[in-house]
Amino acid sequence: GALALSWAQHRMWFLDRFPGAAAAYVLPMALQLQGALDLPALEASLRELVLRHEALRTRFPTVNGQPCQVIDTVAPLRLEVEELGPEATALPDAELAQALLPLTADMQSPFDLASGPLLRARVLRQSVDAHILLVTLHHIVADGWSLGVLTRDLCASYAARVQNPSALSAATVLPALAVQYADFAQWQRATLTDEALAPQLAYWRSTLAGAPDLLDLPTDRPRASTASHTGETCALTINAATTAGLRALAQHCDATLYMVLLSAWAMLLSRLAGQDEVVIGSPVANRQHPDLEDIVGFFVNTLAMRVRLEPGMSAKDVIAHVREVSLGAFAHQDAPFERVVDAVSPVRSLSHSPVFQATFTLQNAPGAEVRLPGITLSPMRVDRLGSPFELNLTLSESGDTLVGAVEYA
Numbered sequence: 001g002a003l004a005l006s007w008a009q010h011r012m013w014f015l016d017r018f019p020g021a022a023a024a025y026v027l028p029m030a031l032q033l034q035g036a037l038d039l040p041a042l043e044a045s046l047r048e049l050v051l052r053h054e055a056l057r058t059r060f061p062t063v064n065g066q067p068c069q070v071i072d073t074v075a076p077l078r079l080e081v082e083e084l085g086p087e088a089t090a091l092p093d094a095e096l097a098q099a100l101l102p103l104t105a106d107m108q109s110p111f112d113l114a115s116g117p118l119l120r121a122r123v124l125r126q127s128v129d130a131h132i133l134l135v136t137l138h139h140i141v142a143d144g145w146s147l148g149v150l151t152r153d154l155c156a157s158y159a160a161r162v163q164n165p166s167a168l169s170a171a172t173v174l175p176a177l178a179v180q181y182a183d184f185a186q187w188q189r190a191t192l193t194d195e196a197l198a199p200q201l202a203y204w205r206s207t208l209a210g211a212p213d214l215l216d217l218p219t220d221r222p223r224a225s226t227a228s229h230t231g232e233t234c235a236l237t238i239n240a241a242t243t244a245g246l247r248a249l250a251q252h253c254d255a256t257l258y259m260v261l262l263s264a265w266a267m268l269l270s271r272l273a274g275q276d277e278v279v280i281g282s283p284v285a286n287r288q289h290p291d292l293e294d295i296v297g298f299f300v301n302t303l304a305m306r307v308r309l310e311p312g313m314s315a316k317d318v319i320a321h322v323r324e325v326s327l328g329a330f331a332h333q334d335a336p337f338e339r340v341v342d343a344v345s346p347v348r349s350l351s352h353s354p355v356f357q358a359t360f361t362l363q364n365a366p367g368a369e370v371r372l373p374g375i376t377l378s379p380m381r382v383d384r385l386g387s388p389f390e391l392n393l394t395l396s397e398s399g400d401t402l403v404g405a406v407e408y409a
């Protein structure tokens with residue numbers, strides 16, 4: 001039957017209704033597959049993921065003006081296969097990504113939340129032993145952590161089928177999950193009542209009282225009256241020497257690498273905007289119970305980090321301040337951002353998001369073990385076509401370096 005949405009899902013449903021916003025909340029994933037690919041086994045494995053994770057067969061119709069989530073018993077999944085031709089095989093990764101842009105753009109077209117399905121899959125065949133798997137989901141049913149879960153489950157299901165061909169006809173080869181995302185949504189609605197959230201919301205009201213409504217960046221054109229959510233992405237790599245210096249600075253300041261990077265981002269934004277206060281959104285996984293770690297769903301919560309930069313502060317002073325800001329925010333992360341926005345009552349405008357317009361993410365979701373029998377699998381970068389915020393910095397640790405991107409409206 002019809003079930004209530006989680007707080008995060010409700011906000012995503014609300015945002016999806018804004019003109020042009022739908023493309024900003026699409027999650028693309030691409031995997032390069034080198035080796036002899038068993039397409040029937042891959043399609044069967046993708047169908048199993050849809051059966052295993054209820055979120056992948058959930059849709060969001062509107063009843064009396066309010067959204068609900070409906071979980072279908074089965075959901076159609078058709079794996080499209082498209083021939084790229086041998087000329088695509090010899091292209092370097094950067095040129096290949098550019099050549100595939102029309103296809104990835106097509107895969108990122110808006111979803112219909114009411115009718116679903118909210119997952120698309122396509123295989124691009126370069127040659128007999130070279131393929132690219134494109135998977136696209138709507139953010140309302142998945143987050144960044146979910147992509148790792150999907151990759152891990154897909155590899156396990158595919159390996160079981162290839163190693164035991166008789167399993168190809170079996171509906172499932174993976175164990176059932178103890179709970180599903182809808183269970184979490186109902187628990188959240190029942191548990192995070194107004195009374196239970198009162199202390200947390202009081203903290204956020206106090207912390208964000210008087211904070212600037214807008215990050216006044218020196219843009220090359222006026223901010224539109226209605227945000228278009230059109231975005232571009234620039235890749236970013238921080239070399240090994242600088243990364244080592246950042247880690248040493250964090251240790252010296254009794255802070256984490258996250259706190260040092262957030263401090264640097266806050267200092268840069270402050271200088272660019274000419275403001276001594278900035279508010280930066282920072283997502284947290286929000287999977288605080290072990291049973292939630294293996295589920296596909298939209299769990300992520302966003303914390304508003306208010307950073308005050310006073311004249312004469314050293315870098316060490318800023319890091320110490322950001323450390324206290326971060327610890328306070330993490331201690332009050334149970335309050336859904338949607339409830340925080342309601343409690344703070346910021347200025348509302350179609351031209352920008354409330355509370356903050358810039359974000360920072362240090363990705364630390366557990367990496368999936370990507371092994372397939374007879375196939376070398378490697379993630380391939382696919383840039384989103386939309387940007388939910390005006391300026392986003394995302395980084396992750398990759399060996400001795402930091403890699404990521406700046407996404408901008």
